[in-house]
Amino acid sequence: MQQVKQPKPPPELGVEGKKLWRLIVADAAGQGVELDSRELIWRRQAGKLADTIARMEADVVDAATVVPGYMNKGLQANPLLGELRMTRQLLAQTIARIQVDVPESSSGMGRVDGGGNRYRTAALSRWYPNGSA
DSSP: OOOOOOOOOOTTOOHHHHHHHHHHHHHHHHTTOOOOHHHHHHHHHHHHHHHHHHHHHHHHHTSOSEEEOGGGOSEEEOHHHHHHHHHHHHHHHHHHHSOOSOOOOTTSSSOTTSOSOHHHHHHHHHHOTTSOO
């Protein structure tokens, strides 16, 4: 199998962003997949989102979970909690766009040599035990 070039993370990424970048690149390389330019952009965005989540999580540690509402009328959840939830969801969607699957074979299940994305293959085999996805 040919060695896949593993690009270094961009310098603007923080600790969590670089960690995520390396995990994605290692997963792709482990399957012999080279990510394209679209996925480079998504990797960079995913890294930035991971850094943002890390900063928000650090801020939430000492923050109140319930804060005064608009014009001090009642209480509401700390808005940072909702932002954190939405940013985590956006990170999950961004990562999902990065294709670390090997190209499909004519049978529709993984590579011709039987390899493929082990998670995807396992999920598909659960829902389509006869291989008819």
